[in-house]
Amino acid sequence: MLPDRSEAERFLKESEEIHPGPWADHCRTAAVCAEKIAQNCEGLDPQKAYILGLFHDIGRRIETGTHFKHIVDGYQCMTDCGYDEAARVCMTHSFQIKDVDTYIGRIDVPKEVVEMVKEFLAHTEFDDYDLLIQLCDALSLPEGPVTMEKRLADIEKRYGNYPEEKRKRCYELKAYFETRMGRQLYEVIGVEKV
Template identity: 40%
Template sequence: MNIPHRERARAFLAEAEMLNPGPWVQHSLFVAQAAEAIAEAHPHLDAETGYILGILHDIGRRAGVTNLRHIIDGYTFLHALGFEDAAQISMTHSFPVRDIRVVNGQWDCSPEELQFIEAYLAQVEFSTYDRLLQLCDALALPSGFCLIEKRLVDVALRHGVHEHTLARWRGYFAVQAELEAAIGASIYSLLPGVIENTFAPMQVDPKTM
């Protein structure tokens, strides 16, 4: 795959943290750990690739405190460096359903950028890595791993819900079922601390993550 090696990906994240520190950085580290663990158990995925894609999935947040435009900011950053597979993950990780209406948050990009995202999603072929990162994004808080349901409520408390929210949630559970069928086990069996973190008090941080 066309992605940077682990050390360079970590350097990108460290640089991004200096530009825009926030809970999204710890979230990215936990997403990377989850993707690595699940990929290790998957017959057709590479654990190192999963980790690197997890580190970079939210790299668009390097551009500052934004909402959904981090999707295209991350894509633009990685695409310019020639890391097309990582750029794809930046674009697809928020879409368990291939529909721009399902996202939670505000589209704070230009009409032309939104049009580009919509066209990109319509033509791109989702790989198992796309599915993996969609799932891992939905089970990692800045404090650690949790049940998908807790993460979905966390996002809903910060960004609200709308008429397409249930379709989005069903999309995540479909991805979970698909990956669990492939690994022959519950994803949660691979995630240390998931029980404790799930039942820890909910902490709602209004800063985008």
Template identity: 40%
Template sequence: MNDLPSREQAEQLLIEGSRRNPGGWVSHSRYVAQAAAAIAAAHPTLDEEIAYLMGLLHDIGRQEGITGIRHIVDGYEFMQALGFGAIARICLTHSFPVADHRAASSGWEVCTPAQTAFVADYLQQIEYDEYDRLLQLCDALALADGFTLLEKRMLDVVYRYGPNAFTVAKWRATFALRDQFEAAIGGSIYRLLPGVVANTFGFDPCA
């Protein structure tokens, strides 16, 4: 892939974004990057560095403020303007393990009709690749304070935004992603995520 930033560029973009809109999304992005890199390193066809860069910048649209689902459009447009098309794609696809814009966790009233139509058309026209799927999974493995069980992250999203008609379908799709990647790496994804047990359950089983 030629349409990727260097790690130094990606780190600087995240730092600049955090100055514009400080918040938990920044540390969440770092954990997503770490999870993506760890799983990619154990995967037979994925590149660890590419996965890390995608994870680090998947939520860069949140630099524009607390904008709900519009962050995917803001991130897509920002990355495209910089010439980083591969990251732009992830900015948009990471929120949709179910490839339907209506599956968004929050409402589209924050977007213009043109933006909503763009996302709907985009999701219908592309075919997800392994990086799309990886970042969809890793987005569900990270909170702002560390790695977590998928189920805890799923409830975190529903607590914040409420359920919708696609909630259960998204959960099923996310569990299917877990199963797919565990088959590819030959073991549990959780063994690659330091502190996941303690962060999920509030105690260290090894202490």
């Protein structure tokens, strides 16, 4: 279950008021990218994609400045709201590779929470919505959509690294959705490759 678009936007705005920061505009960018890509993929619901994009970093509503914890906070927040599909994406969006050791950033939760995330990932078969939000996260800055190169460079600058294995997986996701759409990704999301 998910809220409708206007309720999702209202929830994100309320969350941004609780903990202001660029994270909310990053989510809005991811939502718009997800919607545009879904509009070009048979079998994907653009409204659902938009809402999942809006909520992927909603854990920032609970506390800003967290790393791994925002995944778990988002999952719990969306579960508490009854939005299971959004809860799932909160958990899966940072794991293009289903391995918590590939997480970029601090592990700022107890070991038992890390184990819970490991279990969740091990028992979750990623669907196209999981993959779509992973892709859109890698295309979205608060200012708007950008090339993957620019977004990954932004992450690397802030966190000190972006593992080659994850980088490769991001480009595989790009190729996968370009094949599904039969179109170039940057054309669809309105980014000029320089």
